[in-house]
Amino acid sequence: MKSSETILGLFFADENNMVYENIKFSKEMSQENKDKLMMLPFNFFGPVFLTEASGGQSQWKIELIESTISLKTYKTQDTTVIQSLFNLNYSISTEEGITNLFAIVGSPYTEDVRMIYRKMKEYIHPSIIQGKMVNLKLNSSAFKFQKFVAAELIRGINFIDYSLGTSRKMYWEEQQKYYCVGLIEREFNRETNEKFSCIYTFDENDEERKKRLEDIPSFYVMGILPDYYEKLSNDTLEIFEMLNISSNLRRIELRFQEKVVIYVEEYEENLGKKRSYGVILIPADDSTEYSENISAYRKNLRLHLDGSKTFEQILEKINPRFNLKKWGCSNEEELNNISRSLDC
Amino acid sequence: MEVLSILDYFEAYLKDEYTTLELGLEWIRCQKIRLEYKKYLITAQYPHDDFNLAVDDCIFLFFIEYDRTIRDIFVEEIHECELSALYEIFFTPYEGKIITNILKFVDEYKQKSPTIFIGNKKFNTSIFTLRLGLSNIIKSDYEKVLTSRKSEQITKEEKFQTVKKKPEPVVKAEFIGTQIERLVRTYCFNQKIPETKDFEISISSFLTSYFKFGTFYRIDDFKDDMIISLSEYIYSGFTDKAKDNFTVADINAQFSEELKKKLSIISEEKALDGIAWKNDLSPVIQNFLKKFLIKLLEPKKSVITRVQQVKKIKEEKVKEQDEFSIDSIWDLNLDEEKFREKLEKLLDEKGVGTIQKRNIMRIKVQEFLNEKRKIGK
Numbered sequence: 001m002k003s004s005e006t007i008l009g010l011f012f013a014d015e016n017n018m019v020y021e022n023i024k025f026s027k028e029m030s031q032e033n034k035d036k037l038m039m040l041p042f043n044f045f046g047p048v049f050l051t052e053a054s055g056g057q058s059q060w061k062i063e064l065i066e067s068t069i070s071l072k073t074y075k076t077q078d079t080t081v082i083q084s085l086f087n088l089n090y091s092i093s094t095e096e097g098i099t100n101l102f103a104i105v106g107s108p109y110t111e112d113v114r115m116i117y118r119k120m121k122e123y124i125h126p127s128i129i130q131g132k133m134v135n136l137k138l139n140s141s142a143f144k145f146q147k148f149v150a151a152e153l154i155r156g157i158n159f160i161d162y163s164l165g166t167s168r169k170m171y172w173e174e175q176q177k178y179y180c181v182g183l184i185e186r187e188f189n190r191e192t193n194e195k196f197s198c199i200y201t202f203d204e205n206d207e208e209r210k211k212r213l214e215d216i217p218s219f220y221v222m223g224i225l226p227d228y229y230e231k232l233s234n235d236t237l238e239i240f241e242m243l244n245i246s247s248n249l250r251r252i253e254l255r256f257q258e259k260v261v262i263y264v265e266e267y268e269e270n271l272g273k274k275r276s277y278g279v280i281l282i283p284a285d286d287s288t289e290y291s292e293n294i295s296a297y298r299k300n301l302r303l304h305l306d307g308s309k310t311f312e313q314i315l316e317k318i319n320p321r322f323n324l325k326k327w328g329c330s331n332e333e334e335l336n337n338i339s340r341s342l343d344c
Numbered sequence: 345m346e347v348l349s350i351l352d353y354f355e356a357y358l359k360d361e362y363t364t365l366e367l368g369l370e371w372i373r374c375q376k377i378r379l380e381y382k383k384y385l386i387t388a389q390y391p392h393d394d395f396n397l398a399v400d401d402c403i404f405l406f407f408i409e410y411d412r413t414i415r416d417i418f419v420e421e422i423h424e425c426e427l428s429a430l431y432e433i434f435f436t437p438y439e440g441k442i443i444t445n446i447l448k449f450v451d452e453y454k455q456k457s458p459t460i461f462i463g464n465k466k467f468n469t470s471i472f473t474l475r476l477g478l479s480n481i482i483k484s485d486y487e488k489v490l491t492s493r494k495s496e497q498i499t500k501e502e503k504f505q506t507v508k509k510k511p512e513p514v515v516k517a518e519f520i521g522t523q524i525e526r527l528v529r530t531y532c533f534n535q536k537i538p539e540t541k542d543f544e545i546s547i548s549s550f551l552t553s554y555f556k557f558g559t560f561y562r563i564d565d566f567k568d569d570m571i572i573s574l575s576e577y578i579y580s581g582f583t584d585k586a587k588d589n590f591t592v593a594d595i596n597a598q599f600s601e602e603l604k605k606k607l608s609i610i611s612e613e614k615a616l617d618g619i620a621w622k623n624d625l626s627p628v629i630q631n632f633l634k635k636f637l638i639k640l641l642e643p644k645k646s647v648i649t650r651v652q653q654v655k656k657i658k659e660e661k662v663k664e665q666d667e668f669s670i671d672s673i674w675d676l677n678l679d680e681e682k683f684r685e686k687l688e689k690l691l692d693e694k695g696v697g698t699i700q701k702r703n704i705m706r707i708k709v710q711e712f713l714n715e716k717r718k719i720g721k
Binding site for chain 1: 390391394396397400401403404408456457458460462467468469470471472475
């Protein structure tokens with residue numbers, strides 16, 4: 001596979017949040033883009049660090065950010081289109097702190113995301129942590145971590161690159177039902193660059209909101225993530241000079257111990273105006289009144305986007321306990337309001 | 345290998361519920377895993393033959409899972425260096441390495457593979473242990489795969505070259521004009537110009553015998569051959585009577601002249617495909633052949649062969665010499681020198697040119713001497 005057809009980067013953040021990176025790029029890339037490329041790891045790690053820190057005792061970790069790709073114009077002649085664009089993060093907590101291994105992958109194939117995640121989780125990240133410990137033990141003074149981690153990232157990126165393009169396997173897994181704790185509405189005008197986003201959720205005085213707060217990092221974090229990562233994915237495509245396509249956020253997964261939060265989103269674009277609706281889901285249990293599988297949530301979101309059902313009908317279907325109050329999350333002030341009203 | 349001493353060494357670290365026999369069975373299992381892993385390695389194509397990638401890929405696919413299994417049968421106290429040594433022993437082919445002293449063998453790993461404790465808890469360094477124990481085996485196996493691939497490639501190439509070396513019998517291209525020969529012969533007998541179609545067929549056959557489609561020719565490659573061949577085939581089609589009037593050289597000269605006129609626009613360096621040459625040359629040859637055959641029918645009027653020309657010149661010369669009278673100086677009593685002087689003087693008086701004078705003198709002196717010899721003077 002030619003390097004220009006793929007986006008592949010592997011970033012490692014140690015216990016002190018020092019970031020090391022290895023990114024594959026073509027030699028023809030402009031100097032300006034190469035400079036921007038150096039900032040990518042910090043931009044991608046930003047919300048990871050924020051999410052880990054914002055939950056107090058609950059150190060939520062972002063595991064997956066997946067996007068879909070669409071052509072900006074149907075008249076395009078250039079067909080170098082990537083099929084998959086996703087970011088994976090695997091974190092390891094030790095007594096010294098948390099280390100994160102973050103991968104950004106864009107490929108012309110439908111990749112086996114789970115396989116790549118397994119490689120990061122079971123091999124690449126452990127080998128960095130273990131190698132560091134063993135080398136410190138064997139030659140503590142002479143050991144140069146920066147050199148070591150650079151070599152490990154090269155091995156890691158080659159290891160991921162080797163598996164790109166292999167066929168995606170179908171994994172058997174038990175059907176899981178989910179409970180929706182929030183709905184995010186986003187609007188974006190490509191021409192004017194105007195943005196708007198808000199959250200619909202329980203009433204601020206509803207006990208259910210307080211109860212479900214334990215199951216998510218915070219409404220504040222959940223309100224930030226979709227906009228932030230969608231913009232960052234589009235910036236990444238621009239840096240790699242893939243100008244005829246744009247990315248649309250599809251799924252975000254977060255985990256803290258046994259707890260999981262999944263954010264899934266559907267979008268519709270017309271004349272440069274994009275509308276997206278996403279739901280914040282947690283696994284359903286005996287205490288949850290309403291639950292559906294992910295595809296049912298997606299179907300409901302599409303029904304509204306296609307104009308078959310009104311927003312009120314959808315909100316009622318997704319979670320009858322939600323009210324129609326919009327909690328804006330487009331700017332710092334609105335986000336602080338969410339933090340004060342919904343996250344406590 | 346000292347199988348028993350190796351099993352005895354590791355028996356000390358087995359959990360209570362496991363025996364040496366089970367450890368021996370694990371060894372056999374490892375060899376089976378090795379077979380599967382080698383099958384995979386034979387087909388693997390690592391970019392730039394990256395050995396590190398081969399190690400990472402194989403450990404991830406075949407050995408990480410097994411590491412969990414084998415650690416299950418040992419007690420927590422087993423050192424990482426011992427596990428690294430165990431991996432090397434279990435995954436090396438039986439015939440591959442001779443380990444006579446297991447203690448020494450494990451000792452070699454002690455410096456490379458420390459067991460790390462954080463507090464009372466053993467720190468997991470399984471990937472590092474696996475890499476240490478298996479890297480050399482995987483690298484060596486992959487090297488063998490690469491060597492075998494290379495030798496296979498060389499064998500294939502050699503085989504290909506051997507097949508290539510057998511040269512196909514080279515048939516030298518030549519112009520075959522038997523049809524032209526037949527056409528000329530028919531014409532000489534019935535003296536009737538053949539139809540255009542017959543010309544086309546015989547010329548096409550002549551040119552196709554040499555020019556091949558897809559092969560490029562420069563004019564110098566074939567010009568001389570073509571002129572000679574065509575002239576010879578035309579000549580061999582002649583009846584004896586026609587042969588008196590023309591030689592091969594005559595036809596040769598005329599055809600060369602025709603070609604020179606018609607093909608002067610084509611660069612000598614320009615290479616054209618065989619079919620292109622055939623198309624270009626067909627009308628030229630047809631035109632020449634038609635004209636030549638028409639001339640052949642009217643030899644009495646206009647066609648004077650070189651043989652006739654030479655004969656005519658000779659006759660004219662003799663006539664010229666005969667017309668010149670030397671009776672006034674003809675005296676057989678003169679000696680040769682005197683006769684020569686008188687003859688020269690006479691010729692000078694008549695104004696004869698130098699070359700002609702020399703010729704006449706040679707002939708007349710010879711005649712004079714012959715006559716003198718006859719009469720005995």
